[in-house]
Amino acid sequence: MTGQTMVEKILARGAGKERVQPGELVNVKVDLALGNDITAPVAIKEFTRLGLKRVFDPDRVVLVPDHFTPNRDIAAAEQAQLLRRFAGDYGIKHYFEVGRMGVEHALLPEQGLVRPGDIIIGADSHTCTYGALGAFATGVGSTDLAAAMALGEAWFKVPSTIRFVFEGTLPPWVGGKDLILYTIGQIGVEGARYRAMAFCGPTINNLSMDGRLTMANMAIEAGGKCGYMEPDQITFSYLEGRTGGPFSAVYGDPDAEYEQTYHFDVSRLQPQVAFPPAPDNSRPVAEASGIQIDQVVIGSCTNGRLEDLRAAALVLKGRRVHPRVRLLIIPATQLIYRQALEEGLLATFIEAEAAVSTPTCGPCLGGHMGILARGEKALATTNRNFVGRMGHAESEVYLCNPAVAAASAVAGQIVHPEEVVR
Amino acid sequence: MIIEGKVWLFGDNVDTDAIIPARYLSSTDPVELARHCMEDISPEFAGDVQEGDLIVGGNNFGCGSSREHAPLAIKGAGVSCVVARSFARIFYRNAINIGLPILECPDELAHALSPGESLRVDLHRGLITRLSDGSCFQAAPFPPFMGEIIRQGGLIEYVRERIKNI
Numbered sequence: 001m002t003g004q005t006m007v008e009k010i011l012a013r014g015a016g017k018e019r020v021q022p023g024e025l026v027n028v029k030v031d032l033a034l035g036n037d038i039t040a041p042v043a044i045k046e047f048t049r050l051g052l053k054r055v056f057d058p059d060r061v062v063l064v065p066d067h068f069t070p071n072r073d074i075a076a077a078e079q080a081q082l083l084r085r086f087a088g089d090y091g092i093k094h095y096f097e098v099g100r101m102g103v104e105h106a107l108l109p110e111q112g113l114v115r116p117g118d119i120i121i122g123a124d125s126h127t128c129t130y131g132a133l134g135a136f137a138t139g140v141g142s143t144d145l146a147a148a149m150a151l152g153e154a155w156f157k158v159p160s161t162i163r164f165v166f167e168g169t170l171p172p173w174v175g176g177k178d179l180i181l182y183t184i185g186q187i188g189v190e191g192a193r194y195r196a197m198a199f200c201g202p203t204i205n206n207l208s209m210d211g212r213l214t215m216a217n218m219a220i221e222a223g224g225k226c227g228y229m230e231p232d233q234i235t236f237s238y239l240e241g242r243t244g245g246p247f248s249a250v251y252g253d254p255d256a257e258y259e260q261t262y263h264f265d266v267s268r269l270q271p272q273v274a275f276p277p278a279p280d281n282s283r284p285v286a287e288a289s290g291i292q293i294d295q296v297v298i299g300s301c302t303n304g305r306l307e308d309l310r311a312a313a314l315v316l317k318g319r320r321v322h323p324r325v326r327l328l329i330i331p332a333t334q335l336i337y338r339q340a341l342e343e344g345l346l347a348t349f350i351e352a353e354a355a356v357s358t359p360t361c362g363p364c365l366g367g368h369m370g371i372l373a374r375g376e377k378a379l380a381t382t383n384r385n386f387v388g389r390m391g392h393a394e395s396e397v398y399l400c401n402p403a404v405a406a407a408s409a410v411a412g413q414i415v416h417p418e419e420v421v422r
Numbered sequence: 423m424i425i426e427g428k429v430w431l432f433g434d435n436v437d438t439d440a441i442i443p444a445r446y447l448s449s450t451d452p453v454e455l456a457r458h459c460m461e462d463i464s465p466e467f468a469g470d471v472q473e474g475d476l477i478v479g480g481n482n483f484g485c486g487s488s489r490e491h492a493p494l495a496i497k498g499a500g501v502s503c504v505v506a507r508s509f510a511r512i513f514y515r516n517a518i519n520i521g522l523p524i525l526e527c528p529d530e531l532a533h534a535l536s537p538g539e540s541l542r543v544d545l546h547r548g549l550i551t552r553l554s555d556g557s558c559f560q561a562a563p564f565p566p567f568m569g570e571i572i573r574q575g576g577l578i579e580y581v582r583e584r585i586k587n588i
Contacts, residue, residue, distance in 0.1 A: 025567045038447045042490050045450060046578050050585065068448065075448030125488040125512060141490040141516035147581045155567065189435055190482040194511050223482060225511055278435065365444040365487070386439040386486060393462035 003253025005161045006230055007196040010136040010250050014119045022160035022259075030060070031118040031135075033148040036104055036361075037065040039123035041079045042142035044086050047149050055090050056152030062094040062113060062122075063087050064104040067361045072368035102333025102359045105129040105217060105301035109209075110333055112242030116231040116249035121145070121154050126301050126383065128219045131228030132212035133235055134249055138226045159225045160259040161196040161252075162187075166203035168267025173417045175311070176211030177303055177381065177401035179203070179264075180218045181272035185282035186262070193223030195259065198252070203266055204229055209238040210307035217302045218383050221279040273414060274399035276385045285404055288414040295378040296327045296409040297390075298402050299357075300364045303381035304332025306339050308402040313345040315406035315421055316352040322412030327354040328370045334359060354409070366390045372397075379414060381405050425502045425523070425543040426553070427474040429535055430467060432460075434480035438513065441484065441492040450491070452498025459495040471499045476541055479506035480532055484513025493517045503543050505550060505561070507532050518568055519577040525550065525561035 004012070004019055012020045014028030035043050040063055047055075055061050063083050068076035087095035096107060105126050108114050116134035120127060123145040130137035140154065148154050164183055179199075184191070197219045204212070212229050219227025229235070231249040239247075270284035298304070298312050309331060321327045329349050331337040337359065340346050349356050363370030364382040372378055372391030377398065380390070385397035398414065407420040440463045442455055449455055460467040477496065483506035484492060493516045496504060503523040517524045523545050531550060535541075540553040548561035564572065574580045 025565055038444075039488065039490065042450045042494075049578055050582060052585075067444075073448065079448060123488055123490075125486065127488075139488040139512050141488055141512060141519055143490060143519035143577045144515065147519075147577050150581055151584060157565075189485060190508070190510070193482060193508065220486075223485060223510060278437075365439075367444055367447075371445075384437075384439070384486060386437045388443050388462040389439050 002257050003255040005196065005198065005256040005258065006134065006228060006250050006252040007136050007161055007226065008158060010117060010119060011156060011158055020158045022158050024158045025155060026158060027153055027155050028119055029152055030121050030148050030154050032060050032062060032113060032120040033145055034062045034064070034104060034108065034120070034122035034124065034127060035145050036067050036124055037069055037076070037080050037083055038067045039142045039145065041082050043123055043145040043149065044082060046143050046146035050150055052150055055149045058091040059093045060152070061092050061149055062108065063092055064096050064101055064107060065098065066101055066103050066359065067365065068367050069360060070098050070358065100334055102336070103301045103304055103361055106304055106332035106336065109133060109213065110335055112239070115247035116235060117247055121148055125220045126217050128224065128226045129213055129217040129301060131219065131226045132209065132216040134228060134231035136226055139220060157194070159194055159196045161198050162192055163198045163200065163258040163261040165201035165261060165263045166199070166266050167201050167263065168203055168265045170203060170266060171269065173271055173403045174269050175401055176207060176214035178269055178272045179266060180215040181274050181279065181282040181399065182269060184218065184222045184280045185272070187222055189221060189278050189280045190223040192219065195224055197222065197224045197227040198258070199227060199229050205232065208307055209234055210305040213305065214302055218279065221383060271401055271404045271416060273404065274385055276396040276398065277387045279383065279385060279399060285400070285414065285416050288398065291398070291414045292377065292412060293325060293379045293408060293414065294376040295370060295372060296325060296405050297363050297370060297378060297380040297382060298405050299328070299330030299332060300361065300382040301332065302383040303402050304330055304336065306336050308381065309336065309340050309345050311402045312406040313348045315403055315410065315417055316354070317348050319352055319410045319420070321353045321409045324412050325409050327409040328357060328363060329354045330357045330360060330362065332359055363390055379405055379408050423545045425474065425545065426540065427476045427502050428472065428538060428540050430471065430475055430477050431535055431537040432477060432479045435482045435485055436479050437486035438484055438489050438492040439486055442489065442495040447489060447491055452494045455491050455495035456498030459499045468499065471501065473500035474502045475500065476543070477501050477504045478532060478535055479504065481508045483509050485510035488512045490516045490520065493520055493522045497522045503545070518571055521572070521576040527561050528559055531559040
């Protein structure tokens with residue numbers, strides 16, 4: 001009998017089984033179920049149809065109003081109100097109000113709500129972010145969330161796993177975002193459809209937790225069910241002092257079976273830019289050189305963490321945003337916002353003439369706070385560049401890392417950071 | 423259950439932002455959402471789609487976000503069934519969970535079709551027939567567990583049964 005991958009072992013544990021096979025359908029207990037101000041209203045509507053007086057465990061349901069908040073209009077205000085009232089009525093412990101909240105996938109790990117070995121579902125496709133901590137985490141729909149709130153369970157087809165082994169020391173200005181954009185570019189937007197993506201190798205062993213979260217976050221952009229790194233000292237250091245209780249980390253067996261293994265030597269990887277209209281359209285930044293941009297967004301569940309803001313500040317220190325460009329910087333959580341304030345990053349941004357906002361998903365999905373007009377081009381550290389994603393159907397979004405975004409905001413066109421910081 | 427309808431043909435990787443742009447997600451009403459279904463990639467769809475029409479897509483239909491508003495908008499538009507070479511996984515489970523019929527069809531079907539032609543779909547048997555020439559195609563069968571969710575009319579009905587038995 002061959003060994004099992006981390007994901008197979010976590011799902012077997014959740015299903016109360018000795019082992020599971022890829023392709024097998026399992027019903028598992030979930031450790032956490034998450035919804036936001038767009039997906040939870042549909043879930044609440046469905047949950048209400050069941051006529052239940054309580055959720056399966058009020059401490060294991062997380063509600064974060066982050067997409068259209070601070071409320072962009074009356075309809076959004078009413079959706080947020082629905083969440084707030086449901087949280088109050090059902091005693092939901094982890095409800096995060098505006099002023100205390102953050103973009104959900106930056107917030108939950110930061111708050112210690114994600115632990116290695118956990119099974120987490122979220123009615124948001126980027127729930128796969130938590131795989132960076134060695135959890136099995138995946139996006140589902142609103143009705144799945146409603147069912148999980150009722151039963152504390154979810155059904156899954158056990159995914160097979162594709163392994164990505166990264167080798168080599170990353171060049172300057174290259175990070176987790178470039179690794180994942182490059183990977184998606186290699187395999188395509190459905191290259192990992194229904195699969196788990198295991199990220200490993202010497203490069204990953206040396207990658208910061210923020211960089212790992214960025215990578216796992218975008219597993220969905222290759223169609224992945226989840227993306228993960230097995231827990232190590234970097235994971236455990238990150239977890240120290242956070243509120244997460246005891247956990248039991250899970251590791252793949254040495255003889256686990258992987259559907260496929262890719263080896264990437266990334267020692268000469270250039271910063272990557274994904275051209276519209278899909279995240280797999282990634283190319284070295286040099287090929288994007290000279291593309292003029294109207295707006296730059298630094299933030300989101302992909303790249304709104306402290307390390308991202310530090311990278312942007314390093315580029316923006318003592319410089320000014322190009323007169324033709326609007327630069328929006330959105331720290332992903334309230335805590336990151338405060339840390340950025342304390343480190344002087346916010347002052348750097350404001351002096352550079354960037355607009356700095358309270359946490360929100362806002363522009364990433366064309367919700368609010370930075371919508372594009374017809375014909376405009378944006379460069380963003382976000383995760384999707386589909387047609388109309390940030391506004392008008394004839395606007396365009398290019399994706400990149402925070403340093404490239406900051407440097408390009410200064411240059412007024414897409415550039416390698418070393419062209420701005422010499 | 424037998425469905426017959428006119429085909430709306432789409433390509434590969436139709437994402438959920440295309441199916442229902444995020445700017446309309448302040449509503450959860452399928453009829454309201456349907457007014458903007460496919461707006462950015464097929465502006466005539468929402469106005470011209472008829473009750474019972476089918477959507478036929480290529481690979482990875484419904485990729486992108488987890489918004490259940492996407493299958494809700496399609497259902498609200500009166501579409502009777504979505505047939506595609508393959509589906510993105512969250513869209514696939516969402517469609518089953520809300521009772522929107524979907525089928526994975528073989529390559530040859532999507533290649534053969536022209537927009538506006540008509541199909542007959544036998545959902546129970548997974549049999550798809552082109553009305554123009556009578557050619558038949560067999561869709562991939564559902565695993566029994568999913569068949570059970572579909573049979574009970576969606577996940578919430580399934581959960582209701584589960585709760586009764588606990």
